Amino acid sequence: MKTRRHFLKSAIGTTAGIIALPNLFSGSLFAANSPNQRIQVGQIGCGRMGTADMESILDESLARVIAVCDLDSLRAAKAKKTVEEFYKKKGEAHVEVKVYSDYREMLANSEIDAVVDSTPDHWHALIGVAAAIAGKHVYGQKPLAYDIEGAIALRKAVLAKKIIFQTGSQQRSTSPFPAFRTAIEAVRNGRVGQLKSIKVGIGIDKASGKPPVAMPIPATFDYDTWLGPAPQQDYMEGRCHPQDTLGRPGWITTEAFGLGMITNWGAHHLDIAQLAMNQELGGPLTIDAKASFMKNDVWTVHTNYHVEMLYPNNVQLIMDDKFENGLSFEGDEGTIFCARGAAKATASDKSSPDADKKSLRASNPKLLAPLAADAKRLPPSPSNHYRNWLESIVANTQPMAPVDQAAKTQQACSAAWISMKLGAKLTWDSKMEVFIGNDAANAMCGRAPRKPEYDIQAMLKAAGI
Numbered sequence: 001m002k003t004r005r006h007f008l009k010s011a012i013g014t015t016a017g018i019i020a021l022p023n024l025f026s027g028s029l030f031a032a033n034s035p036n037q038r039i040q041v042g043q044i045g046c047g048r049m050g051t052a053d054m055e056s057i058l059d060e061s062l063a064r065v066i067a068v069c070d071l072d073s074l075r076a077a078k079a080k081k082t083v084e085e086f087y088k089k090k091g092e093a094h095v096e097v098k099v100y101s102d103y104r105e106m107l108a109n110s111e112i113d114a115v116v117d118s119t120p121d122h123w124h125a126l127i128g129v130a131a132a133i134a135g136k137h138v139y140g141q142k143p144l145a146y147d148i149e150g151a152i153a154l155r156k157a158v159l160a161k162k163i164i165f166q167t168g169s170q171q172r173s174t175s176p177f178p179a180f181r182t183a184i185e186a187v188r189n190g191r192v193g194q195l196k197s198i199k200v201g202i203g204i205d206k207a208s209g210k211p212p213v214a215m216p217i218p219a220t221f222d223y224d225t226w227l228g229p230a231p232q233q234d235y236m237e238g239r240c241h242p243q244d245t246l247g248r249p250g251w252i253t254t255e256a257f258g259l260g261m262i263t264n265w266g267a268h269h270l271d272i273a274q275l276a277m278n279q280e281l282g283g284p285l286t287i288d289a290k291a292s293f294m295k296n297d298v299w300t301v302h303t304n305y306h307v308e309m310l311y312p313n314n315v316q317l318i319m320d321d322k323f324e325n326g327l328s329f330e331g332d333e334g335t336i337f338c339a340r341g342a343a344k345a346t347a348s349d350k351s352s353p354d355a356d357k358k359s360l361r362a363s364n365p366k367l368l369a370p371l372a373a374d375a376k377r378l379p380p381s382p383s384n385h386y387r388n389w390l391e392s393i394v395a396n397t398q399p400m401a402p403v404d405q406a407a408k409t410q411q412a413c414s415a416a417w418i419s420m421k422l423g424a425k426l427t428w429d430s431k432m433e434v435f436i437g438n439d440a441a442n443a444m445c446g447r448a449p450r451k452p453e454y455d456i457q458a459m460l461k462a463a464g465i
Helices: 004-012 048-058 073-089 103-107 121-133 148-161 178-188 223-227 266-276 385-395 403-422 439-443 456-462
Strands: 039-044 063-069 098-100 114-117 137-140 165-167 195-201 286-293 302-311 315-320 326-331 334-338 360-362 425-429
Touching: 039 048, 039 103, 039 385, 048 063, 048 073, 048 114, 048 385, 063 073, 063 103, 073 098, 098 103, 103 114, 103 121, 114 121, 121 137, 121 148, 121 456, 137 385, 148 403, 148 456, 165 385, 165 403, 178 266, 178 326, 178 334, 178 360, 195 266, 266 315, 266 326, 266 403, 286 403, 302 403, 403 425, 403 439
Parallel strands: 039 063, 039 114, 063 098, 114 137, 137 165, 195 315
Antiparallel strands: 195 326, 286 302, 286 425, 302 315, 326 334, 334 360
16 A cells, blocks of 8 residues: 555655655654545635635645634634535545634644644744644744744744744745746846845835724634734724625734734745845844824824835845835846736735736846856745645755745844834844844834733743743
């Protein structure tokens, strides 16, 4: 009988680096009597992005979704139905998907090898740390964490437990956004000459126009647990997620749960910028940001913004709400611009009919000519971001967006937000991961948990990390 080890090896084929598969799993992955012969995956968070993540995993032959988890029972039930119907359409007569409301119970299930964390930003670090401690591999939505302390804690747990953690920075993978890799490799190979500046557009949020008003908590929603480490506050649907659709959730635009565009899209584009500068394990030297914030509105994040960061080699990175969404790399020999174009991250994303023409362009076409055979290249990622994660689990190799690099992206985003809030220019030490000479800024690198059970430092200590 073929074991799951043999199945996964043949499924990947001749993927570089896979010669002998190590025994990475203490649970079910290579059990000869497993009926599914797949990496067993649990989906945590079944909202807009959670559904998109889950459906992407369903499409991958290396994985099988066997459980879903959400604090909204309506969303959990819908996710269960989606998974069961998917496998039934594949010809399976009986499909059983387990449903959880408590992610800790899911993590205790020895049948599960890996989880996808598509929860709101303020939950990323806690769930990621708990999953790592439980020995589960993780695909975690960006940004890596809500704040700098959370990012550092999650990095510690992942590295200590040696699990495979892929951050949802899908612009690093060839599919579906190839323009970014092309631009990065061109810049790293000197096509624009000496890099002088990077202009970054990350879009802008606008106030809802609705005042903050307390509402009754839906009977199907465990709001108190959903708050998690965030400050206690009244329930408002506009600050959580729509009850009748999988539309864009309001927590993205509520500072207690997410910090707005600076971490929402900033996590994507600053990640690409730092990779192009060879600063994926570094960061800015100084940060000077100004922004306006929503007032008397159900939402609370920033609207207009202007951010200037100075990086090593005297590279100036500028973000402004008036810039086109994407990145413009400007050097003394030309400019390269990259963006998502017509490709969509989710079905709800909008794009213009001619967007593909705008996804990759240069001041001179020669800047985008094919690179030489000996050019500096990014690690190969010919498939999509989810498959890259699954293949990395099997091969026991680092995925395209590893936790240590994601932590540095998180720090740059959070540093910009802290500068926005303080209205002050800051100096950042990327090695020590602290602000120099500014106690107020350092105090904003984390926040006290609402309850002891959400104390991430206590979680690390209890696990001996």
